[in-house]
Amino acid sequence: MIARWFGKGAAQDAAVEAAALRSDRFRQARESDWQRLDAIVTAVERGRLRKLSDEDLLALPALYRTAVSSLAIARETSLDAALIAYLEGLARRAWFAVYGPREGLGAWLRRFLLGGWSAAVRALGIDLLIALAVMVLGTVVGWLLVADNPDWYYSLMVMGDDVRVPGASRDALMHTLFGQQNQNGLSMFAAFLFSNNAQVSLFAFALGFAFGLPSILLLIHNTAGLGALLWLYHGQGLTLELVGWLAIHGTTELFAILLAGAAGIHIGRAMVFPGEAPVLVAAAAAGRRAAQVMVGVVLMLVMAALLEGFGRQLVDSTPIRLIIGGTMLALWNAYFFAYRPARARVSG
Amino acid sequence: MARQPRLRRRPSPDQRKRQVVTPEGVPLPFTIGARGARVLALVLDQVLIVASMAGLSYILFSLARAVNIKTGAGGDAIGQVLVVVWIISMFLFRHIWFLYFELGPRGATPGKRVLGLRVAARDGGRLTTEAVVARNLLRDIELTLPLIFIGSALAQNEDTTFAGWAGAAWFLIFALFPFCNRDALRAGDVVAGTWVVEAGRDRLKAALSTGAGAQGHSALTQTRYTFGEAELSVYGEYELQVLERVLRENREDALVDVAQTICAKIGWNSGNGDERAFLEAYYTQLRARLERGMRFGQRKADKHS
Secondary structure (H helix, E strand, O other), rough: HHHHHHOOOHHHHHHHOOOHHHHHHHHHHHHHHHHHHHOOOOHHOOOHHHOOOOHHHHHHHHHHHHHHHHHHHHHHOOOOHHHHHHHHHHHHHHHHOOOOOOOOOHHHHHHHHHHHHHOOOOOOOOHHHHHHHHHHHHHHHHHHHHHOOOOOHHHHOOOOOOOOOOOHHHHHHHHOOOOOOOOOOHHHHHHHHHOOHHHHOOOHHHHHHHHHHHHHHHHHHHHHHHHHHHHHHHHHHOHHHHHHHHHHHHHHHHHHHHHHHHHHHHHHHHHHOOOOOOOOHHHHHHHHHHHHHHHHHHHHHHHHHHHHHHHHHHHHOOHHHHHHHHHHHHHHHHHHOOOOOOOOOOOO | OOOOOOOOOOOOOOHEEEEEEEEOOOOEEEEOOOOOHHHHHHHHHHHHHHHHHHEEEEEHHHHHHHHOOOOOOOOHHHHHHHHHHHHHHHHHHHHHHHHHHHHHOOOOOOOHHHOOEEEEOOOOOOOOOOHHHHHHHHHHHHHHOOOOHHHHHHOOOOOHHHHHHHHHHHHHHHHHHHHOOOOOHHHHHHOEEEEEEOOOOOOOOOOOHOOHHHHOOOOOOOOOOOOOOOOOOOOHHHHHHHHHHHHHHHHHHHHHHHHHHHHHHHHHOOOOHHHHHHHHHHHHHHHHHHHHHHOOOOOOOOOOO
């Protein structure tokens, strides 16, 4: 009791001498270290990191290891239940501080943008190709279905507008592609952000946990609509114009959907072919890799929303639209596959 | 830690106890956060998020009005840019909230902190940034996606009954997920390799074996209690722990009861009013004997062994 109020001084030495039990002498000899660790950890818990001195911060790992080793010794040599409970609590709190997240949101975001993201995308490997193949397949299937029987158009396109339907005139279709500068870009932007495609991406990822098959079906269903749209405009000789209209934001948006689908397929594939690991462990590891990609997908969708809301309204010529879309595609490809800083690596 | 039976009605704190081996190789006890506390923490966080979003928006719009920027539809360019920035930040606000706080030194959102919870790695190693990102991204799929799903079906006048049922089923699967495993993991925890544990703290209690009574001196009767081998060998570690608890609680009737029981067992008479000194002396000498045994690898769990 007395020893609590003194440092490692003469008074404590006297108390150590007086203690009857060897385990109490052990306790008194180390108590000041524990109290110091306690104070440091309390400051960390209260968010007062700045008030801690550099010495204290540097001492934290060493003090933590002292406390953990004290705990291991106390468990073998002491029957003081209160002491062991305290040391367990102290070691746990210090463990939180020592093995907590090492970097904050800002530091992580910087690492993520400077290489972590593209490394995570590359880590998906073959699943990117699978997703791409599925999307191309979906487009072709959509086209062929509608070409075979135009009624398919209504089941493939979920949007309920009356202009873009089979049998529409060239002028009507043309009008949907050009001359809409007076539209409110803001509402287009907001609508996009909280609309279908953002959800499709999230769903494509989420459904990966159902062994990936729903992700593939979702990709096919959504690109089939694209194929049907291409067929519709192709019938009126507006293919290039439509591609330009889609490309300005579509290269970013479809790329984002591709990444989300690939992330979903990645998880599904890890669950179907877990290898040596248990299914849940394999799914979790794949999920952590895929989650990195998905953070990037959210950022890409925000960018696609900006391009759709403003870029497409401001730029009214097909060549420039194609140039912008092509440039974005080239930039994304360069960023994901050519940009490999030496320091960046993806963990988890 | 002993495995508990799978089916149980109400998990007691004991059933929520887990051992985790730290990288130093020492097992540390953890208590899984109660499911009710976690729901409450989530609700609290959502309320705080909505409140701070509303507050932030109010400040931004007041500022915009103060500098006379038209922010409505068809307003000037600066106004539009500001609104775009506002929409993006509101879109990302939820994610930033959880990531910022769980990646901070305290490892918990304000809601979790109020309820004494925090996120930790299940394997005892470092809680990586990637794990925190994964568990928070999955929260969107568990919670927000079904809500958006139902909401967009309502907005687009689609078949709302189907969307409603599908959304509800989706939501229920993930909401019930923590009730279907021992560690109360939600889907995000499974993927990230994390769990939510209690983060309590307690003070170091004074040693019982260093006081005057523990030396065997009795202040009241000026006698010295010394127990022989035969009198100390009747009890084990379990009884010692019970005795420690009684001494720490320091309730008069419990002290008398325990002193009488021990006296009856070892054939002593402690004398009225001096129970505490007697028990402290007995505690210290019993502990000394048992700890000596420990050092030689002989442990005595309780009086029966």
